[in-house]
Amino acid sequence: MHQPGIPHLAAADPQVAALVEGEARRQFEKIRLIASENYVSAAVLEATGTVLTNKYSEGYAGKRYYEGQQFIDPVETLAIERAKALFGVDHANVQPYSGSPANLAVYLALANPGDTVMGMALPAGGHLTHGWGVSATGKWFRSVQYGVRKDTGRVDLDEVRALALAERPKLIFCGGTAIPRTIDFAGFAEIAREVDAVLVADIAHIAGLVAGGAHPSPVGHARIISTTTHKTLRGPRGAMLMSDAEFAKPLDKAVFPGLQGGPHNHTTAAIAVALGEASQPGFRTYAANIVANAKALADALLARGFDLVSGGTDNHLILIDLSNKGVGGKPAAKALDRAGIELNYNSVPFDTRKPFDPSGVRLGTSAVTTRGLTVDHMPRLAEWIDRAVAAGDDTEIDKIAAEVRELLADHPMPGWV
Ligand code: DSN
Numbered sequence: 001m002h003q004p005g006i007p008h009l010a011a012a013d014p015q016v017a018a019l020v021e022g023e024a025r026r027q028f029e030k031i032r033l034i035a036s037e038n039y040v041s042a043a044v045l046e047a048t049g050t051v052l053t054n055k056y057s058e059g060y061a062g063k064r065y066y067e068g069q070q071f072i073d074p075v076e077t078l079a080i081e082r083a084k085a086l087f088g089v090d091h092a093n094v095q096p097y098s099g100s101p102a103n104l105a106v107y108l109a110l111a112n113p114g115d116t117v118m119g120m121a122l123p124a125g126g127h128l129t130h131g132w133g134v135s136a137t138g139k140w141f142r143s144v145q146y147g148v149r150k151d152t153g154r155v156d157l158d159e160v161r162a163l164a165l166a167e168r169p170k171l172i173f174c175g176g177t178a179i180p181r182t183i184d185f186a187g188f189a190e191i192a193r194e195v196d197a198v199l200v201a202d203i204a205h206i207a208g209l210v211a212g213g214a215h216p217s218p219v220g221h222a223r224i225i226s227t228t229t230h231k232t233l234r235g236p237r238g239a240m241l242m243s244d245a246e247f248a249k250p251l252d253k254a255v256f257p258g259l260q261g262g263p264h265n266h267t268t269a270a271i272a273v274a275l276g277e278a279s280q281p282g283f284r285t286y287a288a289n290i291v292a293n294a295k296a297l298a299d300a301l302l303a304r305g306f307d308l309v310s311g312g313t314d315n316h317l318i319l320i321d322l323s324n325k326g327v328g329g330k331p332a333a334k335a336l337d338r339a340g341i342e343l344n345y346n347s348v349p350f351d352t353r354k355p356f357d358p359s360g361v362r363l364g365t366s367a368v369t370t371r372g373l374t375v376d377h378m379p380r381l382a383e384w385i386d387r388a389v390a391a392g393d394d395t396e397i398d399k400i401a402a403e404v405r406e407l408l409a410d411h412p413m414p415g416w417v
Contacts, residue, residue, distance in 0.1 A: 001021070001024075001416070001417055002020055002021055002024040002415065002416065003024075003042060003414075003415055003416055003417040004042065004045065004046055004049070006020060006021075024415060024416050025416070027039070027413060027415070027416070028408065028413045028416045029340060029404070029405050029408060030337075030340050030341070030342045030404070030408075031340060031341045031342065031368060031381060031384075031404055031407075031408065032342050032367040032368065033341060033342060033343040033363040033364060033365070033367070033368065033381075034342060034343055034344055034362075034364065034367070035177075035178075035205065035231075035316060035317045035318075035343075035344075035362050035363060035364025035366070036177065036204075036205065036228075036230075036231045036364065037230075037231070037364075037366070037367055038230065038231060038232065038233075038234050038366045038367050038370055039234075039367055039370045039371065039413055039414050039415060040230070040234055040235065040236060040270070040274065040414065040415070041234065041273075041274075041277060041414050042414045042415065043273050043277070044234070044235060044236055044270045044273050044274050044277070045270075045414065045415055047236070047266065047269040047270035047272075047273045048236050048266050048267060048269075048270045049266070050266050050269060052071075052072070052075065052265040052266040052268070052269050053264070053265065053266040055068065055069075055072055055265050056262045057069055057072045057073075057076075057262055057263060057265060058256060058257075058261055058262045058263075059256065060076075060252060060256070061073040061074075061076050061077050061080075072265050072268075075265060075268055075269050075272060076094060076095075076263070076265070076268050078272045079092075079094040079268050079269070079271045079272035079275060080092045080093075080094055082272055082275035082276055082279065083240055083242060083271075083275055084242075085279065086211050086275055086278055086279050087210070087211065087217070087219060087225070087242055088217070088219050089219055089225065089242040089243065089244070090243065090244045090245040090248065091242060091243050091244070091245060091247070091248035091251070092240055092241070092242045093105075093240060093241045093242075093251055093252055093255050094238070094240050094263075094268055094271050094272075095255050095256060095260060095263040095268070096238070096239035096240065096241060096255055096260070097238070097239065097260060097264065098228060098237060098238065098239050099127070099129070099202070099204045099226065099227070099228040099239050100128070100129050101239065101255075101259055101260060102226045102227075102228075102239040102240070102241050102255075103127070103129035103130070103137070103173075103200075103202065103226050104129065104136070104137070104259055105241060105251060105254040105255045105258060105259050106171065106200055106224055106226060106241065106251070106254070107137060107140075107141065107171070108254040108258045108259060109247065109250035109251050109253070109254035109258075110170065110171060110198055110224075110247075110250065111141060111170050111171055113140045113141065114140075114141065114142060115141055115142065115169075115170045115171075116141070116142045116143075116144060116167050116168060116169045116170060117131050117137070117141045117142070117143050117144075117169050117170060117171045117172075117173070118131065118143070118144045118145070118146065118163065118164060118167065118169035118171065118172045118173065118197070119131040119132075119137075119143065119145060119146075119172070119173035119174075120145065120146055120147070120155070120173065120174070120175075120176045120179075121145035121146065121147050122177075122347075123147075123347045123348075123349060123350075123351055123355070124145075124146070124147035124148045124176075124349045125148065125176040125177065125178035125179040125319075125349070126145070126173070126176040126177070127173075127175075127176050127177050127202060127204075130145075130173040130175075130176065130202065131143030131144070131145060131173070132145070144163055144167045144169060146159060146160045146163055147159075147349060148310075148349045150349070150350055152310060153180075153181075153309040153310035153311070153349060154181055154310050155179075155181075155183075155184070157184060157187045157188070157191065160172075160188070160191055161191045161194070164191050164192075164194070164195045164197065165194070165195060168195050168196075168197075169195065169197050170197055170198065171197060171198050171200055172188065172191065172192050172195075172197045172198070172199050172200065173200045173201075173202055174188040174199065174200070174201055174202070174218075174222070175201050175202035175203055175204070175205070175206075175226075176202065176205070177204070177205060178309075178317065178319050178346055178347075178362055179205070179315075179317065180308070180309060180310050180312070180313040180314065180315060180317045180318055180319055181310050181313070181314045181315070182215060182216065182314040182315065183201070183203075183206070183215075183216075183218075185199075185201055185216060185217075185218040185221035185222055186221050188201075188221065188222070189221035189222065198223050198224060198247075199221065199222045199223055199224070200222060200223075200224045200225075200226060201218035201221070201222035201224070201225045201226070202225075202226045202227070203218060203225055203226070203227045204226070204227050204228040204231055204239075205231050205232065205315070205316070205317060205364075206231075206232060206315055206316070207227040207228070207229070207231065207232055207233040208231065208232025208233040208234060208278065208283075208286075208287055208290070208366065209232050209287050209290065209291065209315055209316060211233060211278045211279075211283065211287070212278065212283045212284045212285075212286060212287020212288065213284050213287060213288075214284075214287035214288050214290065214291045214315075215287075215291075215314075215315055223243060223244055223246070223247060224241065224242070224243045224247055224251070225241070225242040225243065226239070226240075226241055226242075227239060227240055227242075229271050229274060231364075231366065232287070232290060232316055232366045233274060233278060234274055234277065234278070234366070234370065235270060235271050235273075235274030235275070235278075236267050236270035236271060236274065237267065238264070238267045238268075238270070238271050240271070241255065286369065286370075289369050289374070290316045290365050290366050290369045291313075291314070291315060291316065291365075292375050293365040293368065293369050293373065293374065293375055293377075293378055294313045294315065294316050294317065294318060294364070294365040295312070295313060295375075296375035296378035296379075297318060297363070297365060297378040297381055297382060298312045298313045298318050299312075299378075300378050300379040300381070300382030300383075301318065301320065301382045301385065301386075303382070304382055304383075304385075304386045305324070305325075306320050306322075306325070306382075306385075306386075307320065307321045307322075307323065307324050308320055308321070309321055309348050309349060309360070316364045316365050316366050317362065317363070317364045318362070318363045318364070319346060319348060319360055319361075319362050319363075320360055320361050320362075320363070321348040321359055321360050322359055322360060322361065322389070323359050325389055325390075327389055328345075328353065328357055328358070328359065329345030329346060329353075329357075329358045329359055329360045329361045330345040330356070330357050330358070332345070332361055332388075332389045333345040333361050335388050335389065335391060335397060336361070336385065336388045336389070338388075338394070338397045338401065339384065339387075339388035339391070339397045339400040339401050339404065340384075340400060340401035340404035340405060341381070341384060341385060341388060341400075341404065343361050343362060343363050344361065344362055345357075345358055345360065345361055345362075346358060346360045346361055346362035347359070347360060348360035368381070370414070371408065371411040371412075371413060372411045372412070373411065377407070380407070384400050384403065384404065387400055388400050
C-alpha cells in the first residue's frame with residue numbers, strides 16, 4: 001500500500017488512486033536501475049504533498065509579487081542555506097522546475113543567441129541542453145560538441161582544449177547523463193580559463209555523490225553548477241543552480257522573471273528536506289555504497305562477458321554496449337523490464353544504430369542502494385541481467401521476475417508498506 005496512505009484520493013478518484021497504488025507496487029517489485037531515478041524518503045514524499053502547493057510566490061524571499069509569504073520565505077531560505085552549506089557555494093537558487101530549465105537559465109544569464117557554446121555530445125554521454133542540435137540550446141546558439149575517445153570511452157581533455165581554442169566558446173558545459181567516469185573538473189576549469197569561457201558543471205547525475213564525498217566537487221573549478229535534485233541526491237523532482245557570488249544576480253534574474261513564474265513551493269520544501277538528509281553523516285555511507293555497488297555490478301557484468309563503455313565505472317552509472325551479445329538495447333531493456341529489472345536503452349559512443357533503437361543499456365545503482373542492496377547482491381543482479389538478455393522465452397523471464405520479487409520482499413521501500 002502507498003505510504004503515506006491516500007484515503008482521500010481513493011474516495012474522491014478511485015481511478016487515479018488505483019494507478020498510484022499500481023505504480024507504488026511496481027516500484028516495490030522492480031529492481032530499479034534507471035541511473036537518473038531513486039526512491040525519496042517518506043519525509044520528502046510528505047513534503048511534496050503539502051498545502052504549499054496552493055501558494056504563489058513569484059520573486060525571491062523578501063521581494064515577492066504576492067502577499068502571504070510568512071512561511072514560504074523561510075522554507076525557500078532554508079533550502080538555499082542548506083544547499084550552500086552542503087555544497088560549499090556562495091549562492092544557490094532552488095527555483096528551477098527541473099534540469100533543462102536550470103540549464104536554459106544559465107544560457108539566458110550569460111549568453112546571447114548565436115554565441116558559441118560548448119558541451120558534450122548527447123551520444124557521447126552529454127545532455128540535450130548542452131547544445132545538442134534538436135534542443136533549443138543547439139538551435140539558438142552556435143554549439144560545438146566534444147565526445148569521448150573511441151579507444152577509452154573517456155573524455156580526452158586535449159581534444160576539448162583544441163576545440164575550445166579553435167572555437168572560443170562563451171560557455172563550456174561538463175557533465176552529462178551517461179558518463180561512467182569521474183569528471184575532471186580541474187582539467188575543464190583550466191581549459192575554460194585559457195579561452196576565457198565560463199565553466200558550467202552539470203552534476204545532475206552525481207550531485208548526491210558530490211554531497212556525500214564519493215565524487216570530487218566542482219566547487220572552486222566550475223563558476224556555475226547546475227543540478228537536478230532527484231537522482232543520486234534523493235530529493236523531489238526539481239533543480240538548483242549554484243555559483244560564486246558574481247553570478248548570483250544574473251542567474252536569479254534568468255530563472256525569474258527570465259524563464260519561470262511562480263516556484264513550486266511544495267517542491268522547494270521537499271528539496272530542503274532532502275538537503276537536510278544529505279547533510280547527515282549516514283549520507284556519506286550511502287554515497288560510498290552507491291559507488292561500491294556500481295563497481296561490484298560492473299565487475300560481475302564484465303565477468304559475464306558484457307562490454308562496458310570505458311571498461312567499468314567510477315560512479316553510480318554503467319553503460320553496456322550489447323553489440324557483442326547480438327541483441328539491441330531496446331529489446332534487451334524490454335526483456336529486462338518483463339523480468340523485473342528496469343533500466344533504459346541508451347546510445348553508446350560511436351553507436352551505429354539509431355537513438356530509438358540503440359546498441360546499449362544504461363544502469364545506475366542509486367535506487368537499489370536505497371533499497372538496502374549491497375555488493376553481495378550485485379553478482380545476482382548481473383546473473384539475472386545475463387539470463388534475461390539471453391532468454392529465449394517467457395518462462396525464463398517469468399522465473400527471473402519471481403526471483404527478483406522474492407529478493408525485494410525483504411527490502412523495504414520508502415513510500416510503500
Ligand atoms: N533524463 C535524465 C536522465 O535520464 O539522465 C537526464 O535529463
